[in-house]
Amino acid sequence: MDERAARDVLAIRAIETTDTAHAVFDEAAYREASLSARRQLQLGASGNAAAVTPDAFLARRADLLLADLTARTPTLAAWRKPLRWPTLLLIVLPALALCSGMLTERIANPQRMDLLSLPLLGIVSWNLLAYVGMLVMAIAPSGPLRMPHWGWPAWLSGATRRAHGRTTPALARAISAFQQDWQRRAAPLTAARWRRALHLAAAALAAGVMASLYLRGLTVEYRVGWESTFMDAPGVHRLLAIVFWPVTALFPGLDWAPSDIAALRFSESGGTASGAPWIHRYALLFLLWIVVPRVVMAGYAHWRAARLQARFPVSHDDAYFRRVLGALGTHAPVLRVIPYSFAVDEDRDAGLKTFARTVLGDTAHMTLRPAAAYGDTPDAALVGTDVAHDTATMTLALFNLSATPEIDTHGAFVDHLSRSLPGKVAIAVDTSAYAQRMGGASDAGARLSQRRQLWQDFADLHKVQLHVIDLLAGERP
Structure with missing residues (x-):
């Protein structure tokens, strides 16, 4: 995609990732934009869905959303003007x-x-x-x-600064996040x-x-x-x-x-x-x-x-783009889940399916591997998997928040997955069992935060992305 399309796509990415309360767009608007973009591109390609490229889909979807946003907030029209x-x-x-x-x-x-x-x-x-x-x-x-x-944020013109002061707090946060992200990506x-x-x-x-x-x-x-x-x-x-x-x-x-x-x-x-x-x-x-x-x-x-x-480089490897591109429907993304010393019941299995759609898009599928026992050799996690031709979009190592991460066991398990499937591994920590055990204790919130920070430090140490989820609630806490 060209520079302008990349700015549009990254602007929508900043809005979607920072506006968790959906103050700027609701879920229906995002879903409708995805459907409209796919429909328009397929019509232009004479109905050939395979001819619709991810870049074209992302650019058309962002264009539809930003056109609606600037119609509601005219002061943001400066965002879409060519750079001078x-x-x-x-x-x-x-x-x-x-x-x-x-x-x-x-x-x-x-x-x-x-x-x-x-x-x-x-x-x-x-x-x-x-x-x-x-x-x-x-x-x-x-x-x-x-x-x-050397440079300055690409859209930080006088009109954009004035628009920044006239927007809602949610949109102002998105503008700031976009400016930082754009300055880093556009540095070359x-x-x-x-x-x-x-x-x-x-x-x-x-x-x-x-x-x-x-x-x-x-x-x-x-x-x-x-x-x-x-x-x-x-x-x-x-x-x-x-x-x-x-x-x-x-x-x-x-x-x-x-x-x-x-x-x-x-x-x-x-x-x-x-x-x-x-x-x-x-x-x-x-x-x-x-x-x-x-x-x-x-x-x-x-x-x-x-x-x-x-040809502005925008990688589609992160979770956001995997989720959005799932709406293309050309190939359904797959989330492989490997529980570690953790039994997944029927309710938590449903929560994992919801999480897969949240991370990889509405067309995503979830496959649940047999749970690895505590202390199992890391090789057991991928038995029967053709690593060289792996088709899973993401492999998720699932842990229980009640457990304390250990370098020799949990760490070795994650490191082996990361070496076998580079760039496709993340970890998730389920809070449901720990929250039930804590009940209404007065220090439940503080202890939950401490546990989350412990796992975040573990994820940072092993250089993988962390998702903290409540599988019984079907959403992130």
Whole structure:
């Protein structure tokens, strides 16, 4: 999906995941949007359900929901407007750099051209240091010198800020959640846009200096030379030979002798009025060292930004997208449940089926594996399962909140599942038995919270998602 569709999809995701009280949309609205999106796309595909892609379904569903939301809350129309800051950045930054470059030489000295001019050599040195920095970051992208992704929340325009202040608390929370999620997901695209603008600005700065030298050369007779307190003529010759190496290597006719440099010292000869060759040398130096490399890098950044804008990566692996995409009906998602030292009766089995539909969508199925006894070897959990061709959407290790998680038993069990089915394992903890045992005890709430935190720490340690559910109630507590 493209950038705009991705923003719509992630905005609806933020609303659905933060608005648990359904203050923005009720369940019927989400269900109707899913049905309408699927119906419209199938009609467009001549009834071929298999031709409806998940990205197209998510984008159409989000479009329907946001159209309804902006009709009810017109101030939120700014959410759906195309982003303006990338275009402004691409125009304003290079334009400012071009103007700065045209003023740089005049600020230094409008009547003469100093071969050791700090602005001229400084621009070259700055670009060389920038190239070294980019090379270091390319070699070690995870190192401490990694450049941060500059930018701001993509929809945080003035209209969006005003809309944020006029919305309900539920919608305001969704906007904040979206902005944080979007800034993280769009970081590669934002970085590519900044790099494109900065590379063009660097090229424009050098082009501005070149233009200033040639334009002023039409009406001003430059006196070219050098002066230094600490360097003599041989030292200046060595320095300039290093700096202008690309120019003299490609154009040998523009080389010079040490005696030529000695004759250009202002304190001895007052320089020379024949400045055209040195203007050509500096122009070629800027062209070879700065303009051409920066334009090439800007072109690559533009290609990468355009590619990310046209095909914005939105992974469908998390529970939210698995649940929403279940409405497509192309293949029913399956939740495999493996109880651990936990007997699942008929009522809790019904609760698991409800949980499967909540997590994976209305078309989801639940399959219950035989319970693993306490201390069973982890291999027993997947006996009879073809791990290489596993079709289950998610495998859920089910525990009882009354149990205390242990590294050697519960931890080994979860770790084995995670290694066998990477990215498809979560754990659930049922609170129903523990809540019944606590009854109406005065400290029941505090002890329940402590138990939940204990299992949350366990889930964080083993890097799996935790669901705390009441299977007898059929919903999350």
